[in-house]
Amino acid sequence: MALYLRLLRASFRARLQYKWDFLVNTLMNGLLMAVDFLTVAAIVFRYPMIGGWNLYEIALLAGAGGAAYGLVRIFAAELYNFEKYLVTGEFDGLLVRPWPTLLALLARNFDFGRLGAALQGYVILGIGLKGVLAAGAPWWILPYALTLPLAGAVIMSAIIIVTDAIGFFIIRIDELMIFTVNAPMTATNYPTSIFPAWMRRLLTGVLPVATIAYLPLSYALGKASSPLLLLVPFGTAAVALLISLGAWRWGERHYQSTGN
Amino acid sequence: MINNVASALFGFIYIALWQAVAPASSTSTPYTKATMTGLIVLAQVLAWVATFLPAGLGIQNMVRTGSIALEMARPVPFFPMIMVREAGSVWYQAVFRALPLAVLFAVTVGFPAPASFIRLLLTAPSVLLGSYTALMLVYLVGISALWTTEIRWAHSLYYTCATLLSGGWIPADLLPGWLGKVAPYSPFASTLFHPMRIYLGLVGPWVILLQVGWAVVLTLVCLAVTRKAMTRVSIQGG
Numbered sequence: 001m002a003l004y005l006r007l008l009r010a011s012f013r014a015r016l017q018y019k020w021d022f023l024v025n026t027l028m029n030g031l032l033m034a035v036d037f038l039t040v041a042a043i044v045f046r047y048p049m050i051g052g053w054n055l056y057e058i059a060l061l062a063g064a065g066g067a068a069y070g071l072v073r074i075f076a077a078e079l080y081n082f083e084k085y086l087v088t089g090e091f092d093g094l095l096v097r098p099w100p101t102l103l104a105l106l107a108r109n110f111d112f113g114r115l116g117a118a119l120q121g122y123v124i125l126g127i128g129l130k131g132v133l134a135a136g137a138p139w140w141i142l143p144y145a146l147t148l149p150l151a152g153a154v155i156m157s158a159i160i161i162v163t164d165a166i167g168f169f170i171i172r173i174d175e176l177m178i179f180t181v182n183a184p185m186t187a188t189n190y191p192t193s194i195f196p197a198w199m200r201r202l203l204t205g206v207l208p209v210a211t212i213a214y215l216p217l218s219y220a221l222g223k224a225s226s227p228l229l230l231l232v233p234f235g236t237a238a239v240a241l242l243i244s245l246g247a248w249r250w251g252e253r254h255y256q257s258t259g260n
Numbered sequence: 261m262i263n264n265v266a267s268a269l270f271g272f273i274y275i276a277l278w279q280a281v282a283p284a285s286s287t288s289t290p291y292t293k294a295t296m297t298g299l300i301v302l303a304q305v306l307a308w309v310a311t312f313l314p315a316g317l318g319i320q321n322m323v324r325t326g327s328i329a330l331e332m333a334r335p336v337p338f339f340p341m342i343m344v345r346e347a348g349s350v351w352y353q354a355v356f357r358a359l360p361l362a363v364l365f366a367v368t369v370g371f372p373a374p375a376s377f378i379r380l381l382l383t384a385p386s387v388l389l390g391s392y393t394a395l396m397l398v399y400l401v402g403i404s405a406l407w408t409t410e411i412r413w414a415h416s417l418y419y420t421c422a423t424l425l426s427g428g429w430i431p432a433d434l435l436p437g438w439l440g441k442v443a444p445y446s447p448f449a450s451t452l453f454h455p456m457r458i459y460l461g462l463v464g465p466w467v468i469l470l471q472v473g474w475a476v477v478l479t480l481v482c483l484a485v486t487r488k489a490m491t492r493v494s495i496q497g498g
Contacts, residue, residue: 028416035420039429045436047281179266187273194280199272 004107011110022113030116033070037062037124040189051194056131057221058190059124060145064213065188067121068152070114076157077111080181082164083174089258102161102248121149132221141220144230151233152188152212156181158240159207165244165251171258184209211236264361268368271304274429275369290462291431298372301365302456303428306387308358309350310394310451311422316402316411317346317395323405332490339399339486346395375461382465386455389471394451396478397422403482406489421446427453447474 016022040062044055053061073080082105085091094101129142163180167173184207192200192210203210215232218224278296285292291299319342322328332338365371374380401414408414425432425448432443432453443449450471457463 024413028413032416032420035423038424042430042435043277043281046434049281050277051280175262175266179262179269183266183269183273186270190273190277190280195273195276199276 004103007107008110012112025113026116026119028116029070029114030120033066033117033120034124036186036189037066037120051191052223053191053221054131056128056135057217059128060132060217060221061128061191061213062189063121063123063125063128064145064148064152064217065121065185065209067118067125067149068156068212069185070116070118070121071149071153072156072160073114073117074111075153076106076160077109077114078105079157079160079164080177082160082167083172083177086167086171086173087258091255092257095255101252102245118149122146125149137221144220145217148213148216148233151237152209154237155208155212155233155240156185158237158244159184159209161244162247165247168251168255180207188212188214208236208240261360264357264364267304267307267357267361268364271300271365272369274300291434295460295462297369298460299427299431299456300429301362301369301372302459303452305358305362305365306390306452306455307428308353308361309387309391310455311426311428312353312357313346313394313398314349315398315415316405317342317398319399319402320405320409320411323409328406337486338490339482342399342402343392343395350391350395372460374459379459379461382468383455383459386458386468386471389468389475390451390455393447393471393474393478394422396475396482397447397451399482400478400485403485403489422448422451425449426451427456445470447478450474 037059040050040058041055044050044058048054050058078085079102085094085105091101094104097104099107125145125148129145132141133139159180160177163173163177166176170176184203187195187199187203188209192203192214195203200210204215211232213233215224215229219227219229275297278291278300279293282291282293282296283289319328322331331341334341362371374383397418401411401418404414405411423429424435425443425446427443427449432446432449433440435443444453454463454467454471458465458467
């Protein structure tokens with residue numbers, strides 16, 4: 001852990017060596033992610049409610065999901081870009097290191113250029129919180145909602161790790177990543193209740209992004225009755241992480257280098 | 261194949277969204293549930309020939325490796341050469357990405373029928389103009405590498421504008437305030453929004469003239485920028 005933190009600090013300092021590049025990159029990444037929400041906002045501007053959720057409530061969904069995605073792209077950058085390790089055979093180099101390969105991958109690169117995406121998510125989350133608190137939501141939603149991106153980042157990382165593990169068999173996973181990560185991420189911007197039943201099952205049980213914000217916030221905003229929903233993101237994060245670690249170990253055992 | 265399924269999933273997400281908000285029928289807006297399903301299906305399919313283009317058409321890589329000097333020295337003008345090369349790539353995407361996706365939508369949510377046979381015929385030049393316009397916009401992003409070396413930011417800016425203004429997720433004229441008034445006349449709307457509306461009969465054929473206008477303007481801009489670029493090629497590396 002100490003080594004991981006040292007590498008984290010070194011990576012951040014390295015990014016800051018090119019201050020202008022860092023600032024513009026952060027800004028552009030934030031802008032790009034904000035457009036996703038602008039699209040949602042433009043729709044809500046025309047039609048005040050989406051599936052019974054107003055703009056501020058939807059901002060909570062989009063903000064929590066966006067911040068979680070931003071955190072993943074910063075701290076699990078190489079997990080997301082894992083295909084290149086399989087295609088070039090670069091993964092061989094990680095196998096001979098005295099670290100677990102997953103940890104070695106995590107410590108290899110921290111993409112602080114994605115800071116803008118995470119910050120943008122938290123800004124939208126903040127706007128949503130301000131709106132729902134003014135409308136009478138319980139006070140505890142403030143600290144609670146701020147933890148959702150953390151659980152969400154673990155859930156998304158787990159989905160990415162399972163996708164990577166599949167890569168040990170099929171090698172090319174960039175396109176699969178769009179299906180398992182990017183498309184579900186788009187769905188987190190909206191209340192899951194508007195989707196057809198098969199998609200609700202997919203987003204709750206298979207690629208469980210609906211558990212990041214939709215399910216717990218349904219209770220917090222008075223749209224569902226079971227307080228147990230508040231525990232769902234953290235329970236899902238724990239289970240998903242365990243499953244993903246198992247999948248990774250299983251895939252790694254079947255890894256056959258592309259040769260170099 | 262996986263790409264097609266992912267594209268379809270994006271489509272299903274937006275179809276569900278519009279099903280949740282759009283009116284079943286209306287006299288005040290053309291964007292009803294049925295129309296929006298058609299628009300989203302068309303947007304997903306046409307995006308493969310007008311949105312999902314390689315960043316900068318790879319020109320930034322030529323600048324980085326220095327091969328841009330060789331490419332520009334060929335006895336073929338640079339701009340038409342890149343356009344023709346990418347036209348082949350777009351054709352591949354049309355056959356192997358857009359077509360299977362259209363079939364996938366046809367058997368799931370249904371593929372929208374054209375407003376009339378004439379509209380179907382008019383859609384062909386509109387799609388070609390849309391694809392050509394998109395290629396030129398991406399070309400301008402790519403050739404900016406001759407001044408900036410890399411195009412990450414320019415590409416992000418382009419992608420941001422294309423996502424918001426091309427009408428692929430939200431009809432350009434439904435955007436709030438002044439943006440909704442300006443967006444339908446932007447070159448981004450030429451890439452997706454107009455071909456879709458031509459096909460569904462939501463706009464008069466005059467809009468093809470607007471597409472031609474943007475195609476001409478952007479061609480002139482691309483030629484001028486390319487001429488300027490020829491005078492300042494700088495090679496990276498040795």
